[in-house]
Amino acid sequence: MTNTLKNDLILRAARGERVERVPVWLMRQAGRILPEYRAVRAKLSGFIELVSTPELAAEVTIQPVDHLDVDAAIIFSDILVIPEAMGLPYEMVEKRGPYFPETVSSEKDIQKLKVADVASDLGYVIEAIKLTKKELNGRVPLIGFAGAPFTLFCYMVEGSGSKTFSKARRMLYQAPELAHSLLQKITDSTIQYLKAQIAAGADLVQVFDSWAGILPPAHYEEFSMKYIAQICDAIDEVPITVFAKGAFFAREAMGKLDCRTIGLDWNMDIRESRQLIGPDKTLQGNLDPCALYAPDAEIVKATQSMLDQFGFQKHIANLGHGVYPDINPEKVKVFVNTVKEYSARCVEENR
Numbered sequence: 044m045t046n047t048l049k050n051d052l053i054l055r056a057a058r059g060e061r062v063e064r065v066p067v068w069l070m071r072q073a074g075r076i077l078p079e080y081r082a083v084r085a086k087l088s089g090f091i092e093l094v095s096t097p098e099l100a101a102e103v104t105i106q107p108v109d110h111l112d113v114d115a116a117i118i119f120s121d122i123l124v125i126p127e128a129m130g131l132p133y134e135m136v137e138k139r140g141p142y143f144p145e146t147v148s149s150e151k152d153i154q155k156l157k158v159a160d161v162a163s164d165l166g167y168v169i170e171a172i173k174l175t176k177k178e179l180n181g182r183v184p185l186i187g188f189a190g191a192p193f194t195l196f197c198y199m200v201e202g203s204g205s206k207t208f209s210k211a212r213r214m215l216y217q218a219p220e221l222a223h224s225l226l227q228k229i230t231d232s233t234i235q236y237l238k239a240q241i242a243a244g245a246d247l248v249q250v251f252d253s254w255a256g257i258l259p260p261a262h263y264e265e266f267s268m269k270y271i272a273q274i275c276d277a278i279d280e281v282p283i284t285v286f287a288k289g290a291f292f293a294r295e296a297m298g299k300l301d302c303r304t305i306g307l308d309w310n311m312d313i314r315e316s317r318q319l320i321g322p323d324k325t326l327q328g329n330l331d332p333c334a335l336y337a338p339d340a341e342i343v344k345a346t347q348s349m350l351d352q353f354g355f356q357k358h359i360a361n362l363g364h365g366v367y368p369d370i371n372p373e374k375v376k377v378f379v380n381t382v383k384e385y386s387a388r389c390v391e392e393n394r
């Protein structure tokens with residue numbers, strides 16, 4: 044069977060099973076850090092063309108497996124394909140990021156949006172997953188993903204990136220019912236989307252709540268966690284990871300989500316996080332992305348210290364957020380190789 048995995052470390056770690064070494068991948072591993080990615084990208088009109096062309100999306104998804112030796116691939120796409128499928132298209136402005144020509148501000152705007160129809164509007168992602176699975180031929184597992192409802196809400200209401208997302212957060216105070224109806228529509232779309240990714244071959248899935256950290260704890264509970272919990276409850280086919288950047292105040296509550304793995308950002312103390320989340324879940328993370336600017340010997344030291352604190356089991360090594368586009372891929376390799384060699388040695392010595 045083509046579906047037999049030759050390397051299933053990340054799946055075993057996610058399920059909480061014993062591993063002979065710690066698996067490693069990087070958020071945003073497919074992208075501008077790789078010259079091979081930039082070469083593919085340079086021939087196209089833009090990012091969205093790459094995302095919507097399954098053969099090319101599959102090609103750049105596999106590049107980090109070939110060039111960085113990571114233990115998983117993550118499908119090359121974007122969290123913003125969901126707003127687009129709901130009827131709110133985005134543009135990707137060079138060097139500036141996402142931009143939505145239309146935004147959501149009224150009940151009428153929300154009524155105009157539909158729950159995404161995966162087969163008709165997101166078929167290109169599903170096709171890219173099928174192609175990637177075929178081309179990976181079981182080398183490593185494939186991670187599917189989606190944005191958390193609150194993070195997508197931020198972009199759909201604000202219309203672009205922002206330091207404060209104050210326009211989006213204003214709705215939580217001025218029209219909470221409106222916010223809830225939009226969040227529910229996004230959640231319903233996301234559940235179907237993740238299920239379709241799994242049916243197409245995604246071996247595990249991750250939910251990115253990149254803007255979790257801008258909310259006060261009570262709002263996080265009401266406007267974000269509630270919807271992430273619905274997603275976790277609905278997905279039982281494969282292990283699910285929740286990465287809520289900056290949500291240090293929600294770690295204890297996240298320990299109670301029906302998910303297998305919790306992602307930590309680099310501000311979160313590892314041992315304190317383990318204590319708050321409890322012994323059951325697998326933890327993912329959390330080297331400071333800027334540590335990869337350091338000399339090699341410092342990267343090795345920082346990575347070993349991180350691994351020591353996580354304790355080698357129920358851990359998936361990663362950075363605390365996506366890799367920055369100007370990081371030298373050779374530095375990523377130092378990180379990846381250190382995780383592999385040091386954790387194998389420590390597990391062998393039963394540390």
Ligand SMILES: Cc1c2[nH]c(c1CCC(=O)O)Cc1[nH]c(c(CCC(=O)O)c1C)Cc1[nH]c(c(CCC(=O)O)c1C)Cc1[nH]c(c(C)c1CCC(=O)O)C2
Nearest residue numbers: 070071072073074090117118119120121122140251253365
């Ligand atoms: C918030 C968010 C977005 N997209 C995503 C998030 C959540 C993760 C996070 O917090 O970083 C998720 C995402 N976006 C992309 C991936 C690909 C898979 C991977 O991780 O390798 C993933 C998992 C490709 C991408 N998505 C984007 C790029 C860069 C565009 C390009 O190559 O032209 C890539 C490779 C564009 C994007 N997409 C988004 C922004 C804010 C930007 C512009 C900022 C930037 O340029 O980095 C929205």
